[in-house]
Amino acid sequence: xxxxxxxxxxxxxxxxxxxxxxxxxxxxxxxxxxxxxxxxxxxxxxxxxxxxxxxxxxxxxxxxxxxxxxxxxxxxxxxxxxxxxxxxxxxxxxxxxxxxxxxxxxxxxxxxxxxxxxxxxxxxxxxxxxxxxxxxxxxxxxxxxxxxxxxxxxxxxxxxxxxxxxxxxxxxxxxxxxxxxxxxxxxxxxxxxxxxxxxxxxxxxxxxxxxxxxxxxxxxxxxxxxxxxxxxxxxxxxxxxxxxxxxxxxxxxxxxxxxxxxxxxxxxxxxxxxxxxxxxxxxxxxxxxxxxxxxxxxxxxxxxxxxxxxxxxx
Amino acid sequence: xxxxxxxxxxxxxxxxxxxxxxxxxxxxxxxxxxxxxxxxxxxxxxxxxxxxxxxxxxxxxxxxxxxxxxxxxxxxxxxxxxxxxxxxxxxxxxxxxxxxxxxxxxxxxxxxxxxxxxxxxxxxxxxxxxxxxxxxxxxxxxxxxxxxxxxxxxxxxxxxxxxxxxxxxxxxxxxxxxxxxxxxxxxxxxxxxxxxxxxxxxxxxxxxxxxxxxxxxxxxxxxxxxxxxxxxxxxxxxxxxxxxxxxxxxxxxxxxxxxxxxx
Ligand SMILES: Nc1ncnc2c1ncn2[C@@H]1O[C@H](COP(=O)(O)OP(=O)(O)O)[C@@H](O)[C@H]1O
Ligand SMILES: [Mg+2]
Numbered sequence: 001x002x003x004x005x006x007x008x009x010x011x012x013x014x015x016x017x018x019x020x021x022x023x024x025x026x027x028x029x030x031x032x033x034x035x036x037x038x039x040x041x042x043x044x045x046x047x048x049x050x051x052x053x054x055x056x057x058x059x060x061x062x063x064x065x066x067x068x069x070x071x072x073x074x075x076x077x078x079x080x081x082x083x084x085x086x087x088x089x090x091x092x093x094x095x096x097x098x099x100x101x102x103x104x105x106x107x108x109x110x111x112x113x114x115x116x117x118x119x120x121x122x123x124x125x126x127x128x129x130x131x132x133x134x135x136x137x138x139x140x141x142x143x144x145x146x147x148x149x150x151x152x153x154x155x156x157x158x159x160x161x162x163x164x165x166x167x168x169x170x171x172x173x174x175x176x177x178x179x180x181x182x183x184x185x186x187x188x189x190x191x192x193x194x195x196x197x198x199x200x201x202x203x204x205x206x207x208x209x210x211x212x213x214x215x216x217x218x219x220x221x222x223x224x225x226x227x228x229x230x231x232x233x234x235x236x237x238x239x240x241x242x243x244x245x246x247x248x249x250x251x252x253x254x255x256x257x258x259x260x261x262x263x264x265x266x267x268x269x270x271x272x273x274x275x276x277x278x279x280x281x282x283x284x285x286x287x288x289x290x291x292x293x294x295x296x297x298x299x300x301x302x303x304x305x306x307x308x309x310x311x312x313x314x
Numbered sequence: 315x316x317x318x319x320x321x322x323x324x325x326x327x328x329x330x331x332x333x334x335x336x337x338x339x340x341x342x343x344x345x346x347x348x349x350x351x352x353x354x355x356x357x358x359x360x361x362x363x364x365x366x367x368x369x370x371x372x373x374x375x376x377x378x379x380x381x382x383x384x385x386x387x388x389x390x391x392x393x394x395x396x397x398x399x400x401x402x403x404x405x406x407x408x409x410x411x412x413x414x415x416x417x418x419x420x421x422x423x424x425x426x427x428x429x430x431x432x433x434x435x436x437x438x439x440x441x442x443x444x445x446x447x448x449x450x451x452x453x454x455x456x457x458x459x460x461x462x463x464x465x466x467x468x469x470x471x472x473x474x475x476x477x478x479x480x481x482x483x484x485x486x487x488x489x490x491x492x493x494x495x496x497x498x499x500x501x502x503x504x505x506x507x508x509x510x511x512x513x514x515x516x517x518x519x520x521x522x523x524x525x526x527x528x529x530x531x532x533x534x535x536x537x538x539x540x541x542x543x544x545x546x547x548x549x550x551x552x553x554x555x556x557x558x559x560x561x562x563x564x565x566x567x568x569x570x571x572x573x574x575x576x577x
Pocket of ligand 2: 037
């Protein structure tokens with residue numbers, strides 16, 4: 001369980017995290033989503049007590065991270081940047097970390113096995129590829145068998161196999177009842193992993209909802225109609241409240257009307273239908289929409305609009 | 315690759331452990347896991363021995379002496395090794411900032427005081443031991459060259475063995491703290507070498523009384539006093555006190571920055 005209350009971080013006059021209120025619950029994967037520079041890593045660093053909040057608090061299992069006697073047995077974290085001495089072997093690095101928290105050194109071999117690094121455990125961490133480095137970071141996070149796990153952009157640098165492996169790992173950790181908090185700037189990654197979505201834009205909380213709700217709440221949800229009388233039907237629908245697009249001669253995309261309403265209009269007009277279907281927004285679209293509005297909102301307030309907007313592009 | 319459920323359900327953690335003892339074990343593991351540590355310490359001992367041998371040769375060439383104290387060459391023996399040991403001490407902190415490993419260290423041991431104390435104990439102990447060993451090598455070289463006229467006293471052994479150990483340990487602790495303040499190897503070493511060599515040199519060139527008085531209290535002269543047992547400009551006891559003050563000041567400053575600034 002992670003609880004953030006009014007969590008704020010300013011670097012000089014730049015506000016990286018802005019009054020974040022959030023509870024991350026156990027037993028599900030919470031996706032922490034936002035464009036680059038949204039403040040995800042900063043939030044995670046504050047949870048770990050690495051950065052000091054300008055205001056507000058971050059509690060893990062009800063206490064500040066620094067108050068935990070064996071922090072790694074309660075929280076395991078993979079940070080976005082590599083945090084391993086490159087001239088230590090993977091095994092020595094993990095042994096040092098284990099000893100610091102009174103974790104049995106035999107556990108090192110277990111997590112090496114889990115992340116698939118047993119064969120290269122005697123090599124220096126500096127010789128690892130980005131993907132192997134991520135696996136080593138994940139091994140470190142799992143070392144203390146913690147109930148809370150935080151992964152900052154865990155699939156960065158991983159090949160498709162690795163991406164799938166992380167996805168399964170994250171899901172199995174949540175299935176075991178752990179609190180799993182995973183950040184990404186890519187919505188596509190979250191679509192198949194997260195149960196709950198926390199969307200951050202410009203340091204502010206934009207959304208905190210089950211993933212289904214985020215999709216359902218998107219205005220991109222539409223009704224698709226295929227009919228030889230598409231044009232006529234389009235005029236009738238447009239006369240009501242609905243917004244209508246006609247991508248091709250026999251196809252309509254209707255927003256602002258339910259599938260039942262569209263069906264009734266078609267029936268009353270005696271139109272022949274080849275297809276009447278709900279087209280739900282992809283998470284990607286919902287996300288673009290969410291963050292786009294946050295960008296519009298902030299660029300209206302801040303000077304140097306266009307350059308800033310480019311930075312927040314996904 | 316095994317599945318998570320297989321490995322995660324096993325009880326992994328012992329009940330106790332962690333805290334300062336855990337932090338100490340971690341620092342110890344990291345220090346000896348780096349080849350640079352072995353290289354630095356071997357170089358320290360080698361240089362200590364080599365300078366002692368050179369010193370002995372030069373005494374012999376200039377006609378030798380009727381009586382040679384066991385610790386005669388100890389002051390000479392620490393001159394070069396001290397620069398290697400301050401690099402080792404600095405790297406224990408600044409090396410972690412340079413590589414990002416400090417975030418792992420502080421995530422594992424979030425209490426800044428405990429994290430710094432663990433580094434200080436490990437570096438202090440290793441420097442102390444290396445200093446005593448350097449003194450021992452210097453003593454062996456002295457005995458080898460002047461076996462017949464060697465004079466061994468308890469006081470001589472104290473200055474010859476404990477002197478180098480104490481001086482190098484306290485100097486290392488000062489530099490460790492300095493490293494935690496500046497967070498850069500180049501910065502810490504520039505500062506330390508400036509204090510050890512630069513300032514005394516400038517003071518001598520300028521000849522300013524106040525500056526010379528200040529230099530009398532910097533680490534380098536204390537090293538000479540602690541290893542030779544001389545009493546100009548002050549006693550070895552006072553020199554030890556001054557070195558302890560440098561170490562405490564460095565560590566206190568390092569602790570303040572570690573607490574106050576983001577990692
Ligand atoms: N140490 C720092 N000093 C100054 N600015 C920082 C620092 N860390 C992060 N920032 C700024 O804070 C904002 C949030 O960064 P970050 O948390 O890394 O975002 P994310 O992880 O979502 O990409 C960015 O604009 C970044 O430039
Ligand atoms: Mg980031």
